[in-house]
Amino acid sequence: MNKTLTCIECPKGCILLVKIQHEKVKEISGNICSKGKAYAVSEIEHPCRMLTSTVCGKGLNLRMIPVKTNAPIPKSDIFKAMKEIKKLKIRKSVCAGDIIVRNFLGLKGINLVVARSCSRI
Amino acid sequence: MIKQRELVIVGGGPAGMAAALSAYKNGVKDILILERDEYLGGILNQCIHPGFGIDYFKEILTGPEYARRFINKLEQVPRIEVSLRSFVVDLTKDKVLTFLKPGSFNRIKAKALIMATGCREKTREMVHIPGTRPAGIFSAGLAQKMINIEGLIPGKKVVIVGSGDIGLIMARRFVLEGAQVKAVIEIQKQSQGLLRNVVQCVQDYNIPFFCQHKISKIHGNSRVEKVSVVKVDKNFKTVANTEFEIECDSILISVGLIPENELIEMAGVKIDKNTNTPVYKGLNKTSIKGLFVCGNSYKVYDIVDSVSSDSEKAGQSAAEYLKRGKK
Numbered sequence: 385m386n387k388t389l390t391c392i393e394c395p396k397g398c399i400l401l402v403k404i405q406h407e408k409v410k411e412i413s414g415n416i417c418s419k420g421k422a423y424a425v426s427e428i429e430h431p432c433r434m435l436t437s438t439v440c441g442k443g444l445n446l447r448m449i450p451v452k453t454n455a456p457i458p459k460s461d462i463f464k465a466m467k468e469i470k471k472l473k474i475r476k477s478v479c480a481g482d483i484i485v486r487n488f489l490g491l492k493g494i495n496l497v498v499a500r501s502c503s504r505i
Numbered sequence: 506m507i508k509q510r511e512l513v514i515v516g517g518g519p520a521g522m523a524a525a526l527s528a529y530k531n532g533v534k535d536i537l538i539l540e541r542d543e544y545l546g547g548i549l550n551q552c553i554h555p556g557f558g559i560d561y562f563k564e565i566l567t568g569p570e571y572a573r574r575f576i577n578k579l580e581q582v583p584r585i586e587v588s589l590r591s592f593v594v595d596l597t598k599d600k601v602l603t604f605l606k607p608g609s610f611n612r613i614k615a616k617a618l619i620m621a622t623g624c625r626e627k628t629r630e631m632v633h634i635p636g637t638r639p640a641g642i643f644s645a646g647l648a649q650k651m652i653n654i655e656g657l658i659p660g661k662k663v664v665i666v667g668s669g670d671i672g673l674i675m676a677r678r679f680v681l682e683g684a685q686v687k688a689v690i691e692i693q694k695q696s697q698g699l700l701r702n703v704v705q706c707v708q709d710y711n712i713p714f715f716c717q718h719k720i721s722k723i724h725g726n727s728r729v730e731k732v733s734v735v736k737v738d739k740n741f742k743t744v745a746n747t748e749f750e751i752e753c754d755s756i757l758i759s760v761g762l763i764p765e766n767e768l769i770e771m772a773g774v775k776i777d778k779n780t781n782t783p784v785y786k787g788l789n790k791t792s793i794k795g796l797f798v799c800g801n802s803y804k805v806y807d808i809v810d811s812v813s814s815d816s817e818k819a820g821q822s823a824a825e826y827l828k829r830g831k832k
């Protein structure tokens with residue numbers, strides 16, 4: 385089976401032609417860089433997305449603190465992840481890169497990290 | 506006596522920051538950045554999605570992270586003075602700037618000036634959508650600021666007009682926040698935003714996407730209640746008997762950006778009235794010598810990485826201009 389995908393790794397948006405056999409990627413063309421290859425395999429075999437959102441701050445100079453997963457998470461976990469994020473509150477100063485939840489959703493190696501530093505007021 | 510500075514930069518977004526750093530590298534030692542907001546970073550602070558920095562840093566960053574890289578560099582250069590909450594309200598052809606800072610009214614003269622004031626969003630009025638004028642109509646970037654900075658969700662059932670990147674990104678953001686995005690409506694044949702955003706923001710969440718359609722009427726008295734939508738042909742003429750209605754409580758307008766250039770126009774710089782950009786030969790240059798424009802106020806950029814690299818050239822041009830003046 386052949387499938388066309390739009391690579392979402394960067395704003396170039398390469399159109400990828402993917403040959404699929406037994407739900408596995410056999411051949412990829414149309415990508416400019418190696419990220420496109422990896423994306424096509426992941427998209428066909430286990431689709432994942434980066435998740436970014438905001439966490440409520442209390443007593444900080446920012447009302448909302450942007451957060452992100454340190455790597456893409458399974459697409460099917462996105463709404464579960466949003467539910468968890470909504471329960472969180474940040475009350476102390478944090479720096480961009482700080483981990484606020486380790487092994488987020490029980491996913492090994494996936495951490496929820498702060499994307500913008502903020503401080504107590 | 507008006508105080509004089511070597512180089513003044515208006516706007517502390519990615520363009521202003523890159524221009525400042527590059528001017529410093531090229532030998533300018535007296536630099537002042539005037540930023541009206543409480544923070545550096547400009548529009549990047551509200552762009553919490555990933556997709557920044559692939560060209561410039563070879564990494565995928567969120568907007569705030571991209572901004573942070575430049576803020577860190579600036580903090581290491583004490584010779585670059587940053588003045589926050591400083592709103593420039595007047596500019597003359599001799600590069601005299603007037604700015605307001607809480608509690609003070611200030612005037613300075615710049616030997617060289619770089620304007621990096623970014624863009625503003627086009628409004629409902631600029632695309633002519635008929636109907637009532639209820640509450641619940643927002644520009645997409647304003648909604649983005651409300652959600653990502655203020656933590657307020659402006660609506661529960663949303664229709665998005667226009668498929669620019671901001672609208673597409675906000676479609677996903679609303680869905681993640683638990684709102685329903687009823688439709689994205691685009692008058693052109695194709696999305697006006699990047700393909701990757703159509704895939705990951707609209708298709709991923711099964712949001713109905715109507716190309717070659719437009720809103721023919723907004724309904725509602727105090728709050729938006731519904732919109733009428735109609736198909737258009739390739740000349741944007743309404744196709745008869747294609748009208749349908751969508752119930753909603755909010756409408757986001759995402760129909761593009763306009764460079765913010767009223768200050769330089771005030772100073773007498775020649776401006777193209779269609780694009781609202783300076784008319785002159787050469788990147789970042791204007792009809793006034795020593796007055797440069799960079800970033801989204803020079804032209805609307807899709808990607809911040811190119812804003813940073815082009816703005817570095819503005820810093821370099823300003824440095825060269827100042828050197829020539831000294832000889």
Ligand SMILES: Cc1cc2nc3c(=O)[nH]c(=O)nc-3n(C[C@H](O)[C@H](O)[C@H](O)COP(=O)(O)OP(=O)(O)OC[C@H]3O[C@@H](n4cnc5c(N)ncnc54)[C@H](O)[C@@H]3O)c2cc1C
Pocket residue numbers: 395515516517518519520521539540541542546547548549552555556557558591592593594621622623624646649670671674765799800801802806807808809810812
């Ligand atoms: C919603 C959205 C999504 C985007 N997504 C992406 C993406 O995924 N990837 C990507 O690479 N790019 C993206 N971009 C584009 C990128 O963010 C912009 O190109 C870039 O931020 C423009 O930088 P700038 O410094 O020119 O303008 P801005 O960031 O707008 O900064 C202008 C600054 O000038 C200040 N200012 C204006 N007027 C005055 C005044 N009179 N006095 C004092 N200060 C003033 C403002 O407060 C602001 O801080 C996106 C843009 C938007 C809006």
